[in-house]
Amino acid sequence: MPLDGLFVHALAHELNQTLAGGRITKVHQPYPNEIILVVRNNGQNYPVLLSAHPAYARAQVTRIPYQNPKTPTNFAMFLRRNLEGARLDSVTQVENDRILHFAVNTHDELGDEQTLLLTLEMMGRHSNLFLVREKDQRILELIKHVPADQNRVRSLIPGATYVLPPAQDKENPFSSDLGGLAKIILDSDKADWGKAIQQEYQGFSSISAKNLASHLAAASDAMATAHDWLNHFSNPEPTLYRSEKNKLSYAAFDWGETGSTSESYQTLGDLLDAYFAGQAEADRVNQQAASLVRLVKNELKKNQSKEKKLNQTLVDSENAEDLKIKGDLLITYPHLVKKGMNSVQIENYYDNNNLITIALDPRFDGMQNANRYFHKYRKLRLAKDHVLGQLKETQEEIDYFSQIQTQLAVASPKDVADIKVELIEQGYLREKVKVKTRGKQTRKPKHVMGKPDQFLSTDGTLIEVGKNNLQNDQLSLKKTNRHKIWLHVQKLPGSHVLIDSDNPSDETLEEAAQLAAYFSKARDSANVPVDYLPAGKLRKPNGAKPGFVIFEGQQTTYVTPDATLVQKLKKA
Incomplete structure (x- = not known):
């Protein structure tokens, strides 16, 4: 189901139960449209994600790790100043709309008690996050400033009065006696029930309305079924569905999605983590690494075009002997060629005196045309050795940028900085930022390399995965890792994987290969070959690019990647 008013009702219920009465200890803004509040309640820390992303807007307790920027944003600093140390009194939903109020009890500059509302509107590209003073509804700050020429319905700037989005003239199903539903059942065709429910009641997406309609159609007591169906959103049983085509969907309870396998989760936060992990992470990487993605794409395109031209030159050089033959024949029979001729036919004594047609430049005579053929012949002969060297270098560049492209495709936001540093060190990017120190000296900010991702196999063995070439080199070439088992997909770009054992179980080896x-x-392939061997057998050629190793004596296993298993093995 989409994140409609019904699902937000379930979220509000869960968040209020989990967070109400807790203290906001930290505020972070790791991504442009998203805030993380760390709320401590009942002896536990809860990282609460409030996202105003245009495609992935939501509110949840998240366990997905995040990395903060070196310099906090102005919005994050403003929230820290006003919210850190304050008590979160409640989490409530506005009617059955996609709007949540986080009521925070704090003090103003004079020390007087006041209530601030952290209001999250989850409405696609119009999503926004506000900090509002409750007593006068004044907007203190918001995550997206919207100028008046883009929104004439209400003012979305600091200092303005907060006004709710225009309301729809629909009933809230959770405070209604559902009399309108009885009328729909009596007066409408079953095929129209879904659309009628959506028009009558607030917060229903088309999918939710159709699901309720299907439950009503199969029920003997429709009204009791409707009340039971709605009660599930106050007592959710989070469920993730996976279709035969591996497409994911979710619901607040198991409402019977046909043609899919279902998986239950403890909380709605865990459910949303599982659903959004890949999509949201990929979008965050695209935001942070847009320039890197563009660079890699351009470099690949440039080198692939160069490879094509070099291969054509190589093919031409294979035909160089034909040019020599034509030059020899023109020297032997120069009297047959006159200026102004475009071609000439000559008996080819290299081919049983069969006639051969030779193209001519009409500006020159026979000897001059012969010299032109010999010049092309010598040029192609000399070019062959040069082209072979260029082809090797170009193929290495293509392999390298294919590897970087794959790393960006599977990267998490924390990996982007490492990839950027590598491209700067390799000379593909210029470093623009310099930090001034005393006097006229400048120094580069020291980059702290990220750590490889860690996973635990079913039997508890640590498995590490390098997410970029710097991490790959660290994993593969470290002396203390020589006896550990190293894995890599065969003949394709991919991460270096290291099992923290010299004799892993078959199950651990299978999971590491996955x-x-x-x-x-x-x-996204099936039956993928993965090579494995002790890391001590790896060798790095002199001058090789980061992440490149050679080896022999490997063994191979075949696996089909499983995203569910990867999430299961992820070390918290």
Whole structure:
């Protein structure tokens, strides 16, 4: 189901039960449209994600790790100043709309008690997050400033009065006696029930309305069924569905989605983490690494075009002997060629005196045309050795940028900085930022390399996955890792994987191979070959690019990547 008013009702119920009465200890803004509040309640810390993303707007307790920018945004600093240390009194929903109020009890500059509302509107591209003073509904700050020429319905700037989005003239199903539903059942055809429910009641998406209609059509007591169906949103049983085509969907309870397998979760937060993990992470990476993605795409395009031209030159050089033959024949029979001729036919004594047609430049005579053919022949002969060297270098560049492209495709936001540093070190990017120190000296900010992702196999063995070439080199070439088992997808770009054992169980080896296949270009393939061997057998050629190793004596296993298993093995 989409994140409609019904699902937001379930979210509000869960968040209020979990967070009400807790203290906001930290405020972070790791991504442009998203805030993380760390709320401590009942002896536990709850990272609460409030997202005003145009495609993935939501509110949830999240366990997906995040990395903060080095410099906090102005919005994050404003929230820290006003919210850190304050008590979160309640989480409530506005009617059955996609709007949540987080009521925070704090003090103003004079020390007087006041209530601030952190209001999240989850409405697609119009999503926004506000900090509003409750007593006068004044907007103190908001995550997206919208100028008046883009929104004439209400003012979305600091200092303005907060006004709710225009309301629809529909009933809230959770405060209604559902009399309108009885009328729909009596007066409408069953095929029209879904559309009628959506028009009558607030917060219903078309999918939710159709699902309720199907339950009503199969029920003997329609009104009791409707009340039971709605009560599920106050007592959710989070369910994730996976279709035969591996497409994911979710619901607040198991409402019987046909043609899909279902998986239950403890909380709605866990459910949304499982659903949004891949999509939201990929979008965050695209936001942070847009320039890197563009660079890699351009470099690949440039080198692939160069490879095509070099291959054509190589083909031409294979035909160089034909040019020599034509030059020899023109020297032997120069009297047959006169200026102004475009071609000439000559007996080819290299081919049983069969006639051969030779193209001519009409500006020159026979000897001059012969010299032109010999010049082309010598040029192609000399070019062959040069072209072979260029082809090797170009193929190495293509392999390298294919590897970077794959790494960006499977990267999490914390991996982007490492990839950027690598491209700067390799000379593909210029470093623009310099930090001034005393006097006229400048120094580069020291980059702290991220750590490889860690996973735990079913039997508890640690498995590490390098998400970029710097991490791959660290994993593969570290002396203390020489006896550990190393894995990599065969003949394709992918992550280096290391099992923290010199004699892993067959189950651990299978799971590590699954990780190697999943974090590679073969993520969506089946029966993927994965090579494995002790890391001590790896060699790095002199001058090789980061992440490149050679080896022999490997063994191969075949696996089909499973995203569910990867999430299960992820170390918290």
